[in-house]
Each structure stands twice: as C-alpha cells, then as structure tokens.
Amino acid sequence: MEIIYVYTRKRSEFGRPCSFSDRPATVNVDIPPDPSMARDFILRNPVDSSVQHTSDMSEHEVNTERVEVESRGVNHVEGGWPKDINPQEMEQTIRFRKKVEKDENYINTIMHLGTLMEHCVKQNNAINIYEEYFEEEEMAEGEDGPPSAKTINVISKLTPFFDVLLSKRDPNVIKRTATHLSWHPDTCRKLAVAYSSLEFQQNAKDMSFDSYIWDLENSNRPELVLKPSSPLVSLEYNPKDSHVLVGGCYNGQMAYWDTRKGGLPVEVSTVEVSHRDPVYGAIWLQSKTGTECFSASTDGQVLWWDIRKLAEPTESLVLDITRKGFLENALGAISLEFEPTMPTKFMVGTEQGIIISCNRKAKTPPEKISSTYSSHVGPVYALARNPFYPKVFLSVGDWTARIWSEETKESPIMWTKCHLSYLTDGCWSTMRPSVFFTTRSDGTLDVWDFLFKQNDPSLSLKVCNEPLSSLRLQDNGCIVGCGSKLGTVTLLEISSGLCTLQRNEKTLATAMFERETKREKILEARHREMRLKERAKSEGQATEVEETFPEDPQEVLDRTRQEFFEVIEAEMRRRTRAEA
Numbered sequence: 159m160e161i162i163y164v165y166t167r168k169r170s171e172f173g174r175p176c177s178f179s180d181r182p183a184t185v186n187v188d189i190p191p192d193p194s195m196a197r198d199f200i201l202r203n204p205v206d207s208s209v210q211h212t213s214d215m216s217e218h219e220v221n222t223e224r225v226e227v228e229s230r231g232v233n234h235v236e237g238g239w240p241k242d243i244n245p246q247e248m249e250q251t252i253r254f255r256k257k258v259e260k261d262e263n264y265i266n267t268i269m270h271l272g273t274l275m276e277h278c279v280k281q282n283n284a285i286n287i288y289e290e291y292f293e294e295e296e297m298a299e300g301e302d303g304p305p306s307a308k309t310i311n312v313i314s315k316l317t318p319f320f321d322v323l324l325s326k327r328d329p330n331v332i333k334r335t336a337t338h339l340s341w342h343p344d345t346c347r348k349l350a351v352a353y354s355s356l357e358f359q360q361n362a363k364d365m366s367f368d369s370y371i372w373d374l375e376n377s378n379r380p381e382l383v384l385k386p387s388s389p390l391v392s393l394e395y396n397p398k399d400s401h402v403l404v405g406g407c408y409n410g411q412m413a414y415w416d417t418r419k420g421g422l423p424v425e426v427s428t429v430e431v432s433h434r435d436p437v438y439g440a441i442w443l444q445s446k447t448g449t450e451c452f453s454a455s456t457d458g459q460v461l462w463w464d465i466r467k468l469a470e471p472t473e474s475l476v477l478d479i480t481r482k483g484f485l486e487n488a489l490g491a492i493s494l495e496f497e498p499t500m501p502t503k504f505m506v507g508t509e510q511g512i513i514i515s516c517n518r519k520a521k522t523p524p525e526k527i528s529s530t531y532s533s534h535v536g537p538v539y540a541l542a543r544n545p546f547y548p549k550v551f552l553s554v555g556d557w558t559a560r561i562w563s564e565e566t567k568e569s570p571i572m573w574t575k576c577h578l579s580y581l582t583d584g585c586w587s588t589m590r591p592s593v594f595f596t597t598r599s600d601g602t603l604d605v606w607d608f609l610f611k612q613n614d615p616s617l618s619l620k621v622c623n624e625p626l627s628s629l630r631l632q633d634n635g636c637i638v639g640c641g642s643k644l645g646t647v648t649l650l651e652i653s654s655g656l657c658t659l660q661r662n663e664k665t666l667a668t669a670m671f672e673r674e675t676k677r678e679k680i681l682e683a684r685h686r687e688m689r690l691k692e693r694a695k696s697e698g699q700a701t702e703v704e705e706t707f708p709e710d711p712q713e714v715l716d717r718t719r720q721e722f723f724e725v726i727e728a729e730m731r732r733r734t735r736a737e738a
Contacts, residue, residue: 227376271631332365337640338392339630344400346632347374349639351594354389354408356436369393369416371404374649383421386413394441398448400608404435404465406453409482414465427468433457439494444501450491452496454506460516477506477514481524489514492617496540497548505551505659513553515564529567533560540584546591546664550671559596559606563675567684571674574606575613581630589635589657597626603640605656609666616656621648 239245243254258264258728330349334353342348352369369390370380384390388407396402404414405423410433412422433455443450443462447716450472452462461471493507502519513531520526534555544550549564550571557577560570579600587593592609594615601622604615621640628641635657 169237177286205619226378229373229376229381241354287672333366333644334389335627335643336645336647337390337628338394339628339639339641339647340393340403340629341632341639342400343633346418346634346637347373349374349647349649350384350393350395350403351461351641352390352393352405353645354391354436355599356391367390372647377658382417384415384423385421386423387411387426391436391438394440394442394451394455396442399441402465404440404442404451404463405439406433406455408436410434410437410455412437412440412453412461412463412468414468425462425468427471431448431470432733433459433461434732435490439506441494441496441504442592443496444498452494452504454491454494456490456492456509458485458490460491460494460504460506462518465497474517475516475518475523475526477508477527479512479527479530481527482525491599492537493539493541495543497543500543500548507533507541507553507555509537511535511538511555513538513562514540531562531567533562533570534558536580539582542585545590546588546667547671552582552584552586553592554596557581559584559594563671563678565675566678568574568680568685569678571671571678572608572612575691582626585629585631587635588631588633590659591664593656595629595631597629597640601626601642601648603629603638605652607656608670609660609663618649621650622646 180382186716238666239251239254245251269373278710281575284376325594334355336351336355336734337356338352340350340352342350348371350371353366355365360442365384367389369384369386371384372383373381384393384405385401386405386407390405391408392406394404396404400416401417403417404412406412409429410426411429412432413426415421416424433453434457435455437453437455439453439454442448444453447466448467450462451465456462458476460475460477462473463471476483476485477491478484479489480487489510491506492509495505498501502517504516504518506514508514511532511534513533514527515529515531516526517528518526520528532552533553536556538553540552540554540556542552544552551562551564553560553570553660557580559574559581561572574596577598579598579602582597582599584594584596585593590607593607594603596604596629598604598605599619601624603619603621603626605617605619607616610616622642624646625643626640627629627643628639630639632638636652638650639663640650640654642648645684
C-alpha cells in the first residue's frame with residue numbers, strides 16, 4: 159500500500175479537546191443553472207419516498223455433537239466364597255459355614271459387631287427420624303394450590319394439568335397402529351409397545367412386523383426390537399420376571415421373549431393349536447411358577463398357556479353364551495380383564511357388545527360362563543376393575559363409558575354422556591377410586607372425576623389429530639401413555655391433584671357406589687314385576703280368546719256399521735249445538 163500523505167502531530171497535543179469557534183460562511187462550489195436541461199425535467203406529483211432505518215442483522219446457527227447413550231448391564235453373582243467352593247452346591251456351602259463359625263476370630267468379630275448393632279437398634283427404637291407429624295396439613299395445602307406438573311421433556315405446552323414428556327413414533331416408513339402398551343413392572347422408565355395394522359386386508363408387502371421396547375431416558379432409538387413372526391396386537395410384561403414378555407400375534411399365535419436373549423422370541427406356539435384370529439388380549443396369571451398366562455381372540459376362544467411349553471394350550475373355553483360349547487355360536491373377544499385379587503374370575507368384552515363374566519374353577523365348561531351383561535351397541539374395547547372396589551368395573555365401547563356393579567346385571571350404575579366420536583380405550587386411576595381415563599377416535603383424552611362432576615369430564619385434552627387407539631397408566635398413577643393410529647406414543651404427566659388421594663374420597667366413593675347400586679336394584683325389581691304382570695295379562699287374554707266362540711263375519715260387519723253411523727250422528731248433533 160502506497161502512503162500518499164502522512165499526518166503528524168505533537169505528542170503533547172494527543173487527547174486535547176477540540177476548540178470550535180464561529181466564522182463567516184464560505185462558498186466552496188458554485189454550480190450555475192443549465193437551461194438546456196430544463197426540457198428533460200419531469201414533474202412528479204405526488205412524490206413518495208421511503209427510508210429504511212433498521213440495522214443490519216445476521217443469524218448464526220450452531221449444531222452441537224450428538225451424544226449417544228449406550229445401555230450396559232452388569233450380571234452380579236454371589237461372591238465372597240473361596241475358589242474351591244461352588245456357591246450353587248448346598249452341601250459345600252453348609253460345610254464351609256460350619257467350619258467358619260467354629261473359628262475363634264469369627265466369634266470375636268461377631269461379638270464386637272453385635273454390641274455396635276445393638277446400640278443402633280436401640281437408637282432406632284427410641285426415635286423414628288423419618289416420622290411425619292403433619293401429613294394432613296401438608297395434604298390440605300397441596301389441594302388448595304393450583305394444579306401443576308413437572309416437565310421432563312416439553313414438546314408443546316398443552317394445559318396446566320398435563321405436560322408432554324416424550325413423543326415416540328413408529329420408526330418405519332409405513333405407519334402402524336400402537337395397539338397395546340405395557341409398562342415395566344419394576345421401573346417406570348421402560349415401555350413396551352406393540353405395533354400392528356388392524357385394518358382388514360390393508361397390510362402392505364413391505365410392512366414391518368417389529369415391535370419395540372423404549373427407554374424413556376434414551377428415546378432416540380428403541381432399547382430392544384422385538385421380531386415376531388406376525389405383527390403383535392397385544393404385549394405384556396411378566397409382573398414376576400421383568401425380563402419376560404408375552405405377546406399375541408395378528409395370525410393368532412402366542413410368543414414370549416426374554417430380553418436377556420435378544421429380540422427373537424424364545425418360543426412360539428404352533429399355528430394348529432393357536433387362535434384363528436388376532437389375539438386382542440394376553441394377561442399373566444397369578445401362579446407359583448410365574449409362567450402361566452391366558453389369551454382371548456375374536457375367534458371366540460379363551461386359551462390358557464404355560465410359556466415353558468407353548469406346544470399346546472393347557473385349557474380352553476368357548477365363549478358360547480348358550481352354554482352349548484359350539485364354536486360357530488361363540489362371540490368374538492376383543493378385550494380381556496383379570497384382577498389378581500380374584501384369581502378364579504375374569505371378564506371378556508366381545509365384538510357384539512356383551513360382557514361375559516367367567517369362572518375358571520367351575521366343574522364343567524358351560525358353568526364357566528357365570529353371567530353376561532348387555533353393555534354396548536358396538537364392540538367392548540376396554541374392561542377394567544376398580545383397584546379399590548373390585549366388584550365395580552368400567553366398560554368402554556360405542557360412544558359411552560359405563561360403570562357396572564356385579565350385583566346388577568341388567569343395567570350399569572353410572573355412565574357418561576354420548577360423545578360425537580367413538581371411544582377406543584379406558585382405565586381406572588391407580589391412586590384415586592373416583593378417577594378414570596378414556597380415549598376417543600378424534601385424538602382426545604378425557605379425565606373423569608365423578609366426585610367432582612358426572613355430566614362432563616374434568617379435563618379434555620387434544621393429544622393428536624389422528625385417533626387414539628390404546629391407553630395405559632403407570633402404577634404410580636402419575637404418567638399416562640396414549641398410543642395413536644399412526645404409531646405415535648405420547649406420555650403425559652398428570653398433576654398432583656389428579657393422582658393424589660383426596661380427603662374422605664374412599665368414603666364418598668363407597669357411598670356413591672352403594673347408593674347407585676341400590677337404586678338400580680330397585681329399578682330392576684320394578685321392571686321384573688311389570689314384566690310378570692304383562693305376561694300374566696297376555697296369558698289371561700289368550701285364555702279368554704280361546705274360550706269364546708268365533709263370531710259370524712256378517713254380525714261383526716253390521717255392528718261396525720252401526721257404531722260408525724252412531725259416531726257420525728253424534729258429531730252432527732255437536733256441530734248443530736255449536737252453531738246455535
């Protein structure tokens with residue numbers, strides 16, 4: 159760069175303030191007018207001008223490196239034994255224990271530790287440092303506060319009662335319905351989801367059969383991919399062994415997985431002994447081995463299985479309400495309910511809208527169908543017993559959800575209003591006896607609290623635009639999962655007001671259930687009495703008709719003509735009097 163002019167200044171003048179003074183104006187440039195340019199002048203009227211005074215802006219984006227989390231397990235085995243002792247051999251361990259117990263050093267150590275332990279036990283018995291003295295006051299303060307929720311991962315703020323935690327979609331290109339959800343029995347951070355397309359003859363050739371187990375702390379990808387031989391319609395964790403899952407397939411087969419052995423099923427039932435239609439319900443039984451389960455399908459059968467031997471079912475029941483045991487007369491099962499506190503009883507919801515109550519321990523197959531409930535005009539999509547009152551159960555179907563009591567067979571004790579869209583699933587709250595949840599085909603989740611109000615839900619939440627297909631609540635009652643038709647699983651955290659037991663709630667719910675049950679019993683007795691009177695009256699009229707002799711048709715015609723003319727004359731006399 160070439161230097162043209164150098165400015166110089168004394169160092170003493172650096173930083174000196176400027177001193178301005180007035181002086182007369184001077185003309186630097188004078189441009190005289192040019193008459194020749196006047197003909198090029200164009201008058202603009204009006205003249206619009208705009209000036210932009212905004213400052214220049216720049217936008218920058220930074221994409222950080224993605225952190226991938228990998229789950230690793232640790233297999234802990236019993237330690238502390240010498241190398242020559244096998245912990246699995248009972249005789250060796252007993253012999254070694256006896257040898258150690260005779261050691262003088264062992265006895266001295268136990269005596270020393272026993273003194274310290276006795277001191278700690280006495281301290282614990284003297285005072286309980288974890289005792290709560292003001293539980294009722296804290297509960298009352300919590301009730302008065304506004305509803306709130308702790309958000310883990312917000313996608314969109316929906317309502318003060320709920321916050322969206324996670325939203326998982328079916329990873330495949332062709333979206334399938336999330337047909338069933340199952341929470342991990344030991345931890346609340348794993349969720350098993352069964353994916354299947356239930357639309358008749360709509361399965362594409364390249365449609366995936368996979369279902370997934372999601373880890374909520376690492377939701378970027380499934381923790382485990384389950385690979386069945388046919389799409390899974392139902393999927394359930396084993397409550398006694400959290401590594402084992404049982405699934406019912408679209409082709410009617412039953413399969414079970416052990417997550418420690420990978421995503422392939424350990425064993426699958428053969429087609430010949432399996433269901434003939436999709437398995438809509440699969441539930442584990444309360445057994446000593448923890449390996450027994452039973453399933454229901456729209457082929458009209460309920461089958462009992464032992465996963466140690468899936469070659470054939472251990473027992474079967476045909477859902478023929480005529481109690482003749484004919485499979486062609488059986489009603490298709492689309493929902494299944496089992497309460498562990500009532501191990502011999504279970505209920506089945508059918509496609510025809512009838513609820514069948516069954517007793518497994520009955521002597522003969524016809525006696526296993528104990529009673530029926532004519533509940534809905536469409537399929538019964540969900541059945542659930544109240545965890546606080548097992549004799550009260552919820553049914554979901556057509557446009558309503560209904561609450562039943564086992565003591566009344568003809569009608570429900572309570573029911574919701576008719577919605578504009580179909581109801582698809584429902585469940586009770588595990589923490590409050592008066593709260594239950596329902597999902598609708600318009601993508602809405604409803605929360606009902608019938609102690610608060612009976613005509614409308616306490617909260618209606620638009621979860622998504624597609625129909626909701628499945629619903630499952632965590633055992634702690636704080637997080638609910640909703641599966642949609644396009645395979646989206648949305649987890650929502652409930653506010654403390656909806657998952658905390660209110661004061662006197664059990665007493666009020668019990669009184670309401672008993673009052674409504676008593677009312678229905680009175681109405682049933684009245685209807686039964688009216689039907690008996692009508693039957694007796696109809697039988698009496700039939701007897702009188704049989705005793706009387708048939709009349710001559712001509713006599714009947716003459717009598718009818720006479721009655722007709724009498725009516726005409728009476729009408730004419732009435733008009734004459736009216737005109738007068």
